[in-house]
Amino acid sequence: MADPGNIGLWTVPLAVLGGAVRVSTPFLFVSLGECITERSGRINLGLEGTLVMGAMAGYGISYLTGSPWVGVLAAGVTGAGMGALHAGICGLPRVNDIAVGIALMLFGVGLAFYLGKPLIEPTAPRLPAIDFGWWSDIPQLRAALRINVLFIIGVLLAPVLVWALRTTRWGLIIRTAGESSDAALAMGYSVNFIRLRATMFGGFLAGIGGSFLSLYYPGSWNEGLSSGQGITAVALVIFARWNPMLCLAASLLFGGAAALGPALQSVGYSHGYHLFNAAPYILTLLIMIATCSPKRTLIGAPAELSITR
Amino acid sequence: MKADVGAPIGTPVVKSGAGEFLRLPPFTAKIGGAAEYVVIPAGALLASLLLFGIFVALFGKNPLDLYFYMYQGAFGTWFSWQNTLTRAAPLILTALCTALPAQLGMVIIGGEGALLIGALCATSAALAMPAAPPLVVDIAMAIAGMIGGGLWIMLSGALRQYRGVNETISSLLLVYIALAILNFLVEGPMRDPTSLNKPSTPEIGAANMIGSIPGTDVHWGFMFGIIAAVLSYILIYHTVFGFAARVAGGNLRAARVVGLSVGKLILIVCFLAGAAAGLAGMFEVAAVQGRANANLAAGYGFAGILVAFLARQNPLAVIPVAILLGGIGASGGLLQRRLGLPDASVLVLEGVIFVMVLASDTLYGRLSIFRAKGA
Numbered sequence: 001m002a003d004p005g006n007i008g009l010w011t012v013p014l015a016v017l018g019g020a021v022r023v024s025t026p027f028l029f030v031s032l033g034e035c036i037t038e039r040s041g042r043i044n045l046g047l048e049g050t051l052v053m054g055a056m057a058g059y060g061i062s063y064l065t066g067s068p069w070v071g072v073l074a075a076g077v078t079g080a081g082m083g084a085l086h087a088g089i090c091g092l093p094r095v096n097d098i099a100v101g102i103a104l105m106l107f108g109v110g111l112a113f114y115l116g117k118p119l120i121e122p123t124a125p126r127l128p129a130i131d132f133g134w135w136s137d138i139p140q141l142r143a144a145l146r147i148n149v150l151f152i153i154g155v156l157l158a159p160v161l162v163w164a165l166r167t168t169r170w171g172l173i174i175r176t177a178g179e180s181s182d183a184a185l186a187m188g189y190s191v192n193f194i195r196l197r198a199t200m201f202g203g204f205l206a207g208i209g210g211s212f213l214s215l216y217y218p219g220s221w222n223e224g225l226s227s228g229q230g231i232t233a234v235a236l237v238i239f240a241r242w243n244p245m246l247c248l249a250a251s252l253l254f255g256g257a258a259a260l261g262p263a264l265q266s267v268g269y270s271h272g273y274h275l276f277n278a279a280p281y282i283l284t285l286l287i288m289i290a291t292c293s294p295k296r297t298l299i300g301a302p303a304e305l306s307i308t309r
Numbered sequence: 310m311k312a313d314v315g316a317p318i319g320t321p322v323v324k325s326g327a328g329e330f331l332r333l334p335p336f337t338a339k340i341g342g343a344a345e346y347v348v349i350p351a352g353a354l355l356a357s358l359l360l361f362g363i364f365v366a367l368f369g370k371n372p373l374d375l376y377f378y379m380y381q382g383a384f385g386t387w388f389s390w391q392n393t394l395t396r397a398a399p400l401i402l403t404a405l406c407t408a409l410p411a412q413l414g415m416v417i418i419g420g421e422g423a424l425l426i427g428a429l430c431a432t433s434a435a436l437a438m439p440a441a442p443p444l445v446v447d448i449a450m451a452i453a454g455m456i457g458g459g460l461w462i463m464l465s466g467a468l469r470q471y472r473g474v475n476e477t478i479s480s481l482l483l484v485y486i487a488l489a490i491l492n493f494l495v496e497g498p499m500r501d502p503t504s505l506n507k508p509s510t511p512e513i514g515a516a517n518m519i520g521s522i523p524g525t526d527v528h529w530g531f532m533f534g535i536i537a538a539v540l541s542y543i544l545i546y547h548t549v550f551g552f553a554a555r556v557a558g559g560n561l562r563a564a565r566v567v568g569l570s571v572g573k574l575i576l577i578v579c580f581l582a583g584a585a586a587g588l589a590g591m592f593e594v595a596a597v598q599g600r601a602n603a604n605l606a607a608g609y610g611f612a613g614i615l616v617a618f619l620a621r622q623n624p625l626a627v628i629p630v631a632i633l634l635g636g637i638g639a640s641g642g643l644l645q646r647r648l649g650l651p652d653a654s655v656l657v658l659e660g661v662i663f664v665m666v667l668a669s670d671t672l673y674g675r676l677s678i679f680r681a682k683g684a
Contacts, residue, residue, distance in 0.1 A: 045477065049660075089664065092671035098416055098477055099618060100667050106611060107660025113653030228485045235478045274496065278489030281482045285474075294473035 011140055012263050018144025019259020020252050021151055022217045026051065026209040026226075028154040028251035030233035032161060033205030035244050037083075038237055039165060040198035041178035041191070041304030042090060045101025047206045048230030049108020050082040054210025056116040059221040062211075063124035071124065072150070072211045079207020080200040082108055087199035091192040097306055105230070119221045127216045148216050150208065154248075161244040174198055178302035206230065228281065235284045239291060241300040257283045345673060350619055353669040354633075357662040364657070370648050382643030383636025389643075394527040395597075396609075397628075397635030399424065401534030402589035403613025404620065404627045405541055406462060409582040410476070411622035412545055413575060414558040419465060419480025420586040421610025422487035423458035427587025428594045429491060430457030432601040433499075435513035435594075446517045450591050458587015459580040461487065466579030470572045488606055495602050509602035519596040530592030534631070537585050541624035544581075554578055586610065608656075612638065615663045634659070 030047050037044050044050075054075035062071030086104050090097045130152075133145030165171035177184040177194040184191050213229075214221045236254060240246035261276030292298065362372030383393050406420035431454035435446050461483060468474040494500075494510070501511040519529050545551035557564035557571050564571055593605055616634050620626035641655040 085664075089668045092668060094673070095667060095670050100664070102416075102418055102477075102614060103618075103660065103663035103667050106615065106656065107664055110653055110656025110658075110660045114651050114657045117651040117653065227488075228482070231478065231481050235482065238475070238478075272493060272497070274489045274492035277492075278486050281485045281489075285468075285479060285482050285486070288474045288479065289468060289472050292473040292475075294471060 009267065011267050014140045014144050015263035015266055016256050016259050018140075018146075019263060020256035021144070021147055022255070023258045024251040024255025025148065025151045025154060025212045025216075026229050027233050027236060027254050028151070028158075028248060029209030029212070030206045030230055031236045031240065031247040031251055032154065032157060032244055033079075033202035033209075034234050034237045035202075035240070035242055035247050036161065036165075036174065036205075037195075037199050037202035038305055039178045039242055039302055040174045040195045041181060041302050042087070042097050042195045042199060043101065043234070043305060044083065044086050044104075044199055044202055045098055045231065045234060046082065046086055046104030046108060047101075047202070047234060048226065048228065049105040049112070050079045050203050050206040051108075051210040051213070051230040052112040052226050053082055053108045054079045054207030055214035055225050056112040056119065056210075056221060057207070058211025059124050059214035060116070060119050062126075062215055063119065063122050066125055068125050068127045068215050071215055072127070072208055075207040075211030076204040077207070079203035079205070079210065081203070082207070083200040083203025084196065086203070087192070087196040090199075091196065113223050116221055116223075120223075123220070124215065126219050127212070129216070148212070150212050150216065158244045158248040165244070175302075178304050181304055206233075209233075232280055232284050235288060238298065239284070239287045241298065242302065243300065254280050254283065345676070346621055349669050349672050349676075350621065350666055353665040354619075354662060357658065357665040360661050360665070361658045364661075365648075365650065365654070370650065374648060375644070375650075378643045378647050379637070379640040382640030389636075389639055391526045392639040393632060393636040394525075394531050395635075396638045397631040398528065398530035398534045399589040399593060399609040400613050400616050400631035400635055401538055401627055402530075402585045402592075403610045404616035404631055405537060405613075405624060406458075406582045406586035406610070407614050407617035408620065408622040408624055408627055409541060409545070409578050409585070410462075410466070410575075411617065412551070412554045412558050413578055414561070415466070415469065415575070415579075416477045417462060417465060417480045417579070417582060418477055418614050419462060419483045419610070420589075420613045421606065421608070422480065422484035423461045423583040423586035424590040424593070424610045425484075425487040425491050425605055426461045426590070427454035427458035427583075428590030428601050428605050429494060430454050430587065431591035431594050432510050432513060435517055436499075436511060439514070443517045446513070447519060447595060450513075450517075450595055451588060454587040454591030454594075455584035456587070458590060459582075459584035462583025462586070463576055463580040466575045470575045484610065491601065491605065492603065499601070501600070504600075504602070507602055507604075509600045512600045513595065515599075517595065518599060519592065528592065528596035530589070530596055533588065533592070535628055537588065538624045538628050541581070541585075545624060550574075550577075586613070589613075612659060615659055615666075618663065619666050 030051060034044060034047055057078040058071040058075030061074035062068045082104060086100055089095055089100050127148055127150065129146045129148045131146055133142035136142055165175060173184070173189060173194055176187065177191050181191040184194065213225050218225070232254065236250045237247060240250045257279040260279050261273055264276060265273055362375055365375050366372050382389050384390060403420035403424060406423055407417055410417040431450035434449045434453035438446055438449060462480065465476045465480040465483060468479050469476040496508040499510040500508050521528055522532060545554065553569050554574050557569055557574050561571065589609060590605065594601055598604055612634055616627055616631045620630040637658060638655055641652060644650045644654055645652055
């Protein structure tokens with residue numbers, strides 16, 4: 001083979017692999033954050049809005065300061081603010097957390113479009129990637145192995161969260177609030193305050209996930225940036241049985257599914273491109289059909305969670 | 310939950326701040342329970358307008374101008390009234406898509422998906438019978454749209470009933486799947502080769518277009534929306550079926566104990582809900598767009614969720630609320646032109662209203678003005 005770029009159909013699995021790493025990062029951050037929120041006994045369906053707000057804030061701040069990492073931080077703080085709003089409203093008596101999530105999803109998306117209007121034109125500095133493919137001279141492989149730092153942070157974060165949930169004092173308090181608010185109350189903790197912090201943490205990670213969208217891949221700010229990654233990630237937490245390590249595996253699977261359409265298009269197979277774009281949603285639905293059951297609550301489900309009761 | 314239950318005499322009065330200043334004449338106490346369902350959402354709405362005014366003031370716009378242009382754009386002229394009512398038509402129907410399952414305690418937010426599928430089915434029906442008389446085509450379109458949308462939401466209901474899949478998430482996932490199907494069909498198999506810039510299906514034909522209500526520019530979808538809302542109200546509050554649905558929504562176990570077949574209730578109600586949204590899609594094709602393309606995904610399904618929650622899931626209350634929200638949508642263009650606000654300002658306002666309305670849920674039964682005097 002004279003031309004190292006000519007690898008025929010091998011392009012597809014390579015592009016799916018590279019795409020899985022690239023596309024899975026927002027799924028990973030949102031699902032890790034939502035995992036912690038749900039373990040505290042509350043579900044935040046508004047992460048779609050948080051994700052878009054994070055993407056907008058990250059892009060805007062990166063453009064203004066010239067540093068993408070400040071942008072990532074700003075995205076996280078914005079997300080934490082959205083989380084605090086969700087938790088603050090849900091903390092009021094007789095307010096339904098699912099409905100508030102839907103409201104914040106619409107609110108966050110609207111606000112991001114409003115504030116992000118002037119950001120469509122300018123170009124902000126993007127996040128750097130580490131080139132793990134320097135040893136290879138096949139361009140497709142090198143492209144697949146250019147891995148963003150945020151992905152690595154997310155991969156490292158998953159086991160840390162498993163450890164923290166299992167062994168630390170904080171993890172125990174969060175799990176207590178999620179399994180029985182009465183027990184947490186009896187221990188002298190404010191359930192609302194625990195859930196406030198868990199939701200803010202979830203929002204923080206979801207905001208960072210959003211900044212990945214605008215600052216790395218696809219790497220610009222526009223109104224079609226997120227198409228349901230936030231809500232897919234919420235469903236993914238259910239599939240991952242509220243376990244951060246399984247969230248990582250599920251995110252990679254979903255990233256691969258989402259990368260299938262563009263990968264096939266790159267080898268000239270563009271028929272049904274839009275149907276392949278629906279692959280992550282269809283996959284989510286099929287997995288939920290396969291793993292849920294009407295007869296019992298799911299294994300690993302926090303007992304206080306309104307969505308599984 | 311409700312304040313109108315009436316606390317026994319001698320119950321200590323719970324003083325709750327502002328309520329004491331607003332104590333209404335005694336006769337209002339009788340209707341206090343019902344008034345609560347009007348006053349609290351209205352208060353939440355006013356608070357949201359206030360917040361939105363502050364928000365635009367932060368960007369150097371005069372809030373009074375904002376309110377003036379919003380009124381002008383929504384209800385100020387006959388032209389804006391017609392624009393408002395045209396937008397209210399799909400909102401009534403998509404709101405029913407959330408409000409009907411809510412009677413069963415289900416939170417369905419996939420009205421947008423049912424609207425798109427309904428629109429696609431209706432378009433296919435029209436394209437399949439090029440020679441038929443217009444009335445036949447329109448009836449076939451309506452039936453196809455309702456069946457398509459109905460089955461789409463029924464899928465969410467069936468997954469909930471038979472597989473325990475959360476209906477909120479599944480219905481939202483189905484929105485994205487519906488959008489992908491729409492994009493696939495209008496850019497692929499159903500594409501009209503002459504539609505270059507905006508991929509679309511062929512037109513359904515000028516003769517098959519549904520006209521306006523005489524004397525207005527408002528299409529007949531508005532009238533059918535009102536009919537659907539009234540029928541839904543009768544079904545839910547004045548039939549045995551609706552009573553059974555509300556029993557099941559109130560207490561699932563009690564419903565099973567008295568022998569109601571909950572699964573059947575869920576499937577039928579979800580089908581009707583989806584059929585309403587599918588009908589909205591049919592009217593968007595047959596009275597507005599004339600063909601199926603990406604313009605159909607205009608967010609009516611999502612705004613319909615807000616309408617349903619603001620109407621407290623009451624099918625009759627959906628009508629005025631949809632007109633109100635249609636007005637907000639209609640004023641968006643004027644706000645853009647006169648105040649230079651981004652087109653997303655309507656989305657922000659809708660989001661603020663939604664959040665405030667939900668937050669106000671906590672006030673029910675806690676405002677002393679709605680309690681019987683001396684109670």
